[in-house]
Amino acid sequence: MKGAAAIGALVVAAHVAGFAALAARTGGDELVVDHGRVPESLAARTEVSRDGIGLVRTRWTVRYRGGFVREVGATELTGPLQDPAQHPCSGRVIVGQRLLDQLAGTMAHEIDAELRGESIFAVGDYQRLDGLSVRWARLEAHADDSKLVGDAPHGYVRAIATVIFERVSVPLVVTLVPEIKANAMHFRIAARAELAFDNRVEQWLSDKLGGNKLATRLARRQIDDVLITTLAPPPPFELGDGQTLRFTYCDQPPELAEGAWAALPFAVAFERLGRAPQILPPKLGSGPRVTPRADTALAIDLDVDALNAVLFELWRTGYLDRRLAEVGLDRRFNGDPIVTEYLSIRMSPLRLALPPVVTATASGLRLAAEARVAIADGAETTTGDLYGTVAFGFASSTDAPRLVGVDLGALELTCERGSALVPCYSDLVAALRDRGDEFHGALTSAFADLLGDIFVGRLANDQLPAELFVRSVTPMVTSSTLRLELDATISTP
Numbered sequence: 145m146k147g148a149a150a151i152g153a154l155v156v157a158a159h160v161a162g163f164a165a166l167a168a169r170t171g172g173d174e175l176v177v178d179h180g181r182v183p184e185s186l187a188a189r190t191e192v193s194r195d196g197i198g199l200v201r202t203r204w205t206v207r208y209r210g211g212f213v214r215e216v217g218a219t220e221l222t223g224p225l226q227d228p229a230q231h232p233c234s235g236r237v238i239v240g241q242r243l244l245d246q247l248a249g250t251m252a253h254e255i256d257a258e259l260r261g262e263s264i265f266a267v268g269d270y271q272r273l274d275g276l277s278v279r280w281a282r283l284e285a286h287a288d289d290s291k292l293v294g295d296a297p298h299g300y301v302r303a304i305a306t307v308i309f310e311r312v313s314v315p316l317v318v319t320l321v322p323e324i325k326a327n328a329m330h331f332r333i334a335a336r337a338e339l340a341f342d343n344r345v346e347q348w349l350s351d352k353l354g355g356n357k358l359a360t361r362l363a364r365r366q367i368d369d370v371l372i373t374t375l376a377p378p379p380p381f382e383l384g385d386g387q388t389l390r391f392t393y394c395d396q397p398p399e400l401a402e403g404a405w406a407a408l409p410f411a412v413a414f415e416r417l418g419r420a421p422q423i424l425p426p427k428l429g430s431g432p433r434v435t436p437r438a439d440t441a442l443a444i445d446l447d448v449d450a451l452n453a454v455l456f457e458l459w460r461t462g463y464l465d466r467r468l469a470e471v472g473l474d475r476r477f478n479g480d481p482i483v484t485e486y487l488s489i490r491m492s493p494l495r496l497a498l499p500p501v502v503t504a505t506a507s508g509l510r511l512a513a514e515a516r517v518a519i520a521d522g523a524e525t526t527t528g529d530l531y532g533t534v535a536f537g538f539a540s541s542t543d544a545p546r547l548v549g550v551d552l553g554a555l556e557l558t559c560e561r562g563s564a565l566v567p568c569y570s571d572l573v574a575a576l577r578d579r580g581d582e583f584h585g586a587l588t589s590a591f592a593d594l595l596g597d598i599f600v601g602r603l604a605n606d607q608l609p610a611e612l613f614v615r616s617v618t619p620m621v622t623s624s625t626l627r628l629e630l631d632a633t634i635s636t637p
Contacts, residue, residue, distance in 0.1 A: 175206045175214045178564040182206075198222060198426030198452065198501035199512040201531060201556075214567040217556050219514040219531050221498050225424040226453060231411035233394035234430060234450035239375055240405045240440035244278050244301075246634040247371070251303070252276040259307070268310025276305035281319075282402045289319060292334045296321045299400025301331070301371060320371065322400075322408075327393045329376055329408070377410035378444060381598045387461040389454065389598070405436045407445075412453035417460050425449070425456035426501055434622035442614070442632040444599070447625045451502040451509075459499040467594075468494050474517075489569070492518035494530065504624035508538040510553070519559070519569070527560045528568065538621050552577070595619060599630060 173183045175190075182190045182204055191205040200222050205215045226232060255273055262270040281302035283290055293300055301320040306313050320331035375398070377391035389412075396409040417423055430447035446454070458464045474493045477483060483490075500513040511534045519526045533553035555577045559568035595617045618629040 174566065175204065175216055176561070176564050176566050177204050177216045177218070196501075196512055197503045198428060199498065199514065201512070201554075203556075214570065215556070216558050216565045216567055217529075217531055218558070218565060219498065219512075219529070221423060221426065221501070224427045226414075226427045226449060226456075228414050228416055228424070231392060231394050231413065232427075232449060233396045233409040233411055234447050234453065235377075235391070235412065236407045236409045236433075236445045237375065237377060238405055238407045238436050238440060238443040238445065240436060240438075240442065241280060241403055242439060243441040243632060243634065244280065246441075248276050248278040248303075250634055251278060252305070255305075264309065267312055267314075271308040271310060274306040274308060274313075276303065278303045279403055280400045280406050282400060285402045289317075292317070292336055293319045293321060294334070298322070298397045299402075299406065301406075322375065322398045322406075324393050324395075324397070329393070331371065375406060375408050377408070378599065383458070383461050383463045384466070385462075387463070389457055389461075389463075401435075404438070405440060407433075407436075412450050412457070414453050414457040415460065423498065425452040425499060428452070428503065431504070431624040434625070434627075440629065442612075442630040444628045444630065445622075445625050446628070448502050448504055448509075451626060452499070455502065455511075456499040459496055464500070465495050468496070468515075487572075489519055489521045489572075491528075492520070497529070504621075505535070507535075508621050509536040509626065510534070511536070512554075526568065529558045529560065529565075531556045531558075536619075536621075595628065599628060 173185045175186060176183060186206055189206055191207075192202065193205070194200055194202045196219075198221065199219060201217055201219050203215055203217045205213065207213050252273055255276070259270040259273070264270075279302050280299060281289075282299045283293060283296055286302065289302065296319075300322070303316075303318040303320070305316045307316055308314075316335070318333065318335045320333050323330050323332055377393060380391070381389040383389055391410050392413045394409055394411040398406055398408045400406040414425065426449075428448045430449060433445070436443060455464070472493075474491045478490045494515040494517050496513060497516045498514045500511050502509055502511050504510075513532055513534075515530045515532075517528045517530050519528050532555045535551050535553045537549050537551060555573055557569055557573045558565050560566075599617050600614050613633050615631045615633070618631070620627050620629065
């Protein structure tokens with residue numbers, strides 16, 4: 145193994161020495177890019193290319209005789225950019241009927257506890273609650289609810305049950321129309337409970353008692369809060385050092401599909417970077433929304449704007465740099481036996497110079513990032529600009545492409561010499577790029593850990609009558625949107 149490493153080091157040295165000798169014999173000039181300009185002698189031979197969206201990479205490439213290639217690259221963040229004051233709707237929470245069916249069990253338990261020991265004149269003692277069901281509904285499927293619901297263009301929640309008292313059974317219908325006011329979710333509640341008696345005196349007493357008041361009271365105290373537990377933006381994620389990643393309501397209404405699912409749009413909250421307020425996440429727009437699967441319990445859609453807002457905030461707060469430090473790429477490089485035995489260079493921890501940017505590809509998602517690193521060689525230290533991409537690969541399943549791995553894509557290093565950019569250590573970078581398969585498992589695991597840190601766990605408030613617990617997260621891509629399918633369950637504390 146050491147012999148192979150020594151041969152590799154000699155090959156690198158031979159490449160460097162060979163290029164230097166060739167340049168000297170042919171009078172070739174070194175590639176230097178200063179404020180976008182190259183030496184006049186190389187201008188006609190220099191190929192300039194640009195690629196990427198949001199985080200755009202410009203490359204200057206010169207090819208020399210003998211097959212030698214030297215390249216310099218520079219990265220810039222391009223617009224249009226998102227406005228932190230706008231809170232664009234770039235994500236949505238999807239609650240499937242499957243989870244609503246679980247909610248019905250929790251609601252039944254809470255309503256039964258509420259009514260235990262209740263005794264109403266002319267009705268008698270409360271006995272039990274039968275047949276509670278809770279359903280996502282639309283008026284076109286329930287014409288009889290029109291007078292009760294009023295205006296509900298985006299759908300509503302329909303709960304029905306029968307409350308059994310000692311001398312009468314009370315059919316109960318509760319409707320809850322979601323509304324967002326002052327950046328908070330509320331439900332406009334209407335209820336109907338029929339207390340029908342043959343005796344006119346008892347009926348008069350029943351009307352005075354107000355079965356509808358009973359129904360509304362139950363709805364407001366037991367159903368409203370439970371629904372708000374689930375149909376809300378994701379909870380804040382603590383980043384450490386008193387910093388928080390927050391999701392908030394936006395100005396789009398919820399969308400409900402009869403007996404199937406409800407989706408609440410939300411926004412990612414982010415702030416400007418104090419020392420560079422002009423740097424903001426790119427605004428790339430969202431693709432068409434894909435209908436959730438029939439068996440969805442709980443899911444979160446994040447389009448590329450949401451992902452880039454999240455990455456920007458994680459970058460702005462230093463969270464990503466801290467995670468990079470934990471991974472310790474510099475320590476792994478500096479401690480590699482090949483490096484310690486055959487190379488004199490050492491690298492510092494990486495620090496992201498710009499927020500990473502996600503874009504959609506034909507096969508999934510692509511993340512591009514630009515980092516700065518100090519490269520020490522004896523007493524000399526050079527600042528390097530390290531550019532890399534990561535591809536999130538998805539394999540097709542019956543309904544949506546599921547994540548199969550995260551792989552290293554481009555890896556480029558350019559060094560700074562005053563205000564100019566020059567090639568450096570290209571053979572070493574190429575050797576690292578060729579070892580990309582070794583990064584597959586580590587990158588895939590790191591991505592899964594990040595999703596778990598943010599979304600797995602208990603997502604409820606101690607004041608509410610039910611708690612939502614997420615056991616795992618399954619990422620997939622649907623029409624350029626990252627969908628996180630959450631294995632979630634509802635239970636009573």
